[in-house]
Amino acid sequence: MNTLIFRTIAPVLTALMLLFSVFVLLRGHNEPGGGFIGGLIAASALAIFGIARGVGSVRRAVVFHPLAIAGTGLLMSCCAGLLSLFFAVPFMTGLWVYPVVFGVEVALSSVLLFDIGVYLVVVGAITSIALALEEREVE
Incomplete structure (x- = not known):
């Protein structure tokens, strides 16, 4: 199923799906x-691409090895959980800061750090598996 139409629309579809994935992450x-x-x-x-x-x-598009992405995400998620221990609250308690960026107060939390870590773990692990399966199929 590697038609000209599919090869042409895949980069556009990939970009839209990646944008939507960030929307779902932040939502x-x-x-x-x-x-x-x-x-x-x-x-x-990335599998479609x-x-x-x-x-x-x-x-080439991902730049980093998918398992390095997953490892970074795991480190971020662990740091989000351990961050609460430094403030003498129970493990995995959400902590919030409200920095002002360009005159707008932005709410940032350790929960967001954990979610971004989970996002990177899933992207890295599933992409690594998909690439390994695709490489095996080509040979």
Whole structure:
């Protein structure tokens, strides 16, 4: 199923899916969604791009090795949990800061750090699996 139409539309579809995955990630604090679902959407986008353009194109687009991305996400998630211990509150308690950026108060939390970590773990792990399967199929 590697038609000209598919190869042409895959980069556009991938970009839209990655943008939507970030929307789902950021929306997940107050609504359904979050790091896991956003990560699955992003990994699906990269899988579609890999089917259309090949494994080498995905590896060049991702820049870092997928397992390094997953490891970074795991480190971020662990740091989000351990951060609460420094403030003498129970493990995994959400902590909030409100910095002012360009005159607008932005609410940042350790929960967001945890969600971004989960997002990166899912993207890295699923992309690594998909690339390994695609490489095996090509040979």
